[in-house]
Amino acid sequence: MQREQLIDAWLNQVLPQQDFKINYLAGDASFRRYARIALSSQRYMLMDAPPEKEDCAPFVQIASYLSSYGARVPQIVAQDLTQGFLLLEDFGDQLLSTELNQSTVDQYYLQAFAQIIQLQSIAVDAQIFPQYSAEKLTDEMRLFDHWMLPALDITLSEAQQSMLNNSYAWILDNLKNQPQVIVHRDYHSRNLMVLESESVLGVIDFQDAVVGPDTYDLISIVRDAYVQWLPEQVAKWIDQFYGLLPESAKVGRSLEQFRIDAEVMSIQRHLKILGIFVRLFVRDGKSGYLKDLPRVMWYLRQELNNCPELAELQSFVENDVMPKFEQKYGTYQELTIEMLKEEVSQ
Template sequence: MQREQLIETWLQQVLPQQDFKINYLAGDASFRRYARIQLETTQYMLMDAPPEKEDCAPFVQIASYLSAHGARVPQIVAQDLTQGFLLLEDFGDQLLSTVLTQNTVDQYYTQAFRQIIQLQTIAHEAQLFPQYSAQKLTDEMRLFDQWLLPALGIDLSDAQATMLQQSYQWILDNLKHQPEVIVHRDYHSRNLMVLDGESVLGVIDFQDAVVGPDTYDLISIIRDAYVQWLPEQVAGWVDQFYGMLSESAKVGRSIEQFRLDAEVMSIQRHLKILGIFVRLYVRDGKSGYLKDMSRVMWYLRQELKHCPDLLALQQFVEDVVMPKFEQEYGVYQAITSEQLAQAGATV
C-alpha cells in the first residue's frame, strides 16, 4: 500500500468521524516529509518518517522532555512509531527567516538568545541526549575533505592531509574546554517559527539534539547559512549573549575567550555545512543548497582570519580551495549596510 493510503487510513483512526484534507508540503534535507491536516475548526501537522529511513522515537522522546521543561516545541497529538507517523501541533507557516529585517532582527534574536539560555539550563539526560563526542565533531569536519574537496577535484598531498588533521585537532582542543549544555544543533532562522499570539518562538527540528559546546546554537543563528548580517552586528550579538550567560558559564572565561570560542565553533560548523551541502547534491540529488555555498565559505574565511593558530588552514583555503571554489560556486558579495537598510537580510 502506498504511504499516502497508509497515512489516510491512520488519520481516519486517530481523527474518527472527522472530515479532513491532507496538503503535502515541500520537503527538506532529510527523508522526512510533512503535510498539513486541515479540519473544520483546527489544523495539525503530520510528520511522515518512513521507518526504514528515519526513526521517530528520538523526536517523540526529546519533544516530550523539552516540553516538560518549558521549551516551546510542538505538542504531539498522536503517534504511530511502527509506521513512522506523528500528528503534531501546527506552528503555522511563519518561519523566522521570512520576517527578519534590519528593523526586526535585534528583537527576534534577543528572544532567540533567551530561548537558547533557557535550553541550556535544562538538565541533560544521558539516555536522551548523546555526547557531542570528539569523534562526532571530527567526522563532521571531515565532510569538508570527504565531499567538498573531491567535488572541486582537489587531491590532498600527505602534507596537506596532515595539516588538516592538525587543524581539526586544534579546533577540538578548544571545543572540549567549553561548558557543555543541551545543543539543538540546527538552531537557525528556518527552524524557528513566529507563533500567532505568542512572544516566544516555536522551535522545530530538534531531534538530533546532543550535549555539547555552549556556543554552538548561538553561532547557528547569528552566522546562519541562509542569512547574513554585518560583522559588527554579529560581534555585538556575541557580546550580548555572553552577558546573558549564567555566572557559572563565565568562571575562568573572559569575554575575549568567549569570542574566540564562538569563532572556533563557527569554523567547525561551517566546515561541516560545506561538506553537507555538497553531499546533499552529489549523493541525494538535492541542488537547492548549492546557492548558499558561497555565503558559508565567506563565513569560514572570515572566521579563520580571527584564529592565528589556524594560519595553515587559512592559507590552504585561500590558495588551494578558493580558485576552484569560485569557478564552481561563484564569489559571495558580503552584505552592506545600504543593502540591509533597503531590503533587510538576504534570506
C-alpha cells in the first residue's frame, strides 16, 4: 500500500465514524512529514515518520516525560510506532519565526528563555536523555571538515589537521565544564509556536534532546541560523539569560565567563551547521538551506574573533576558507546589519 493509504486506514481506526480531511504540510530537513487532520470541531497534527528512516519512540518518550513536568509540548492523542504514525495536539500555524520583529522580539525571547530555564530545571532521567558526549560533540564539529571543506575543494595539510584537532579539543574542554542540563538541541524560532490564548510558547521537534551544556539552547535562538539580530541585542539577551539562571549555575562562574561559554558553544554549533547544510544539499538534494550558509559563516567569524585561544582556527577560516566560500556561496552583506540598525531607530 502507498503511505497515504496506510495513513488513511490508520486514521479511520483511531477516529472511527468521523469525517476528516488530510492536508499535508511542507517538509523539513528530516524524513518526517506532517499533515493537519481537520474534523468538524477538532484539529490534530499527524506525524508521519517512516520507521525505516525515523524512530518515533524517542519523541513519544521525551514528550511524555517533559509533559509530566509541565513543559508545553504537544499531547499525544494516538500512536502506532510500528508504522511510524503519531496523532498529536495541533499547536496551530503561528511559528515564532513569523511573529518576530523589532517590537516583539524582546517579549518573545524572554518567554523562550523562561522555557529553557524550565527545561533545565527538570530532573534528568539518564534512560531517556543520553549524554552529549565528547565524541558526539566532536563528530558534529567534524561535519565542517567532512562536508564544508570538501565542497570548497580544500584538502587539509597535516599541520592544518593538527590545528583543527587542537581547536576542537580546546572547545570540548570548555563545554564539559559548563553545567550539564537537558538540552533541546534545536531550540530556534521555527521550533517554537505562538499558541492561541496562551502566554507560553509551544515547543516542538525535541526528540533529539540530550544532557549537555547549559548555553546550547540559548545560543540556538539568539544566534538563530534563519534570522539575525544586532550583536548588541544578542549580548543583552545573553546577559539577561545569565540573570535567570539558578544560583547553582553561577557558582564560580561570573557573567564574563558565561559570555565566553556562550561564544564557545556558538562556535561548536555553527561549525556543525555549516557541515549539515552542505550535507543536506550534497547528500540529500535539499538546496533550500544553502541560502543560510553566509549568515552562519558570519556568525562563526564573529564568534572566533571573541576567542583569542582559537586564533589559529580564525586565521584558517579567514585566509583559507573565506575566499573559496564567498566565491561559491556568496557573502553576508554588512548592509543587512545596517538595515537592522535603521529598523531599530525607527
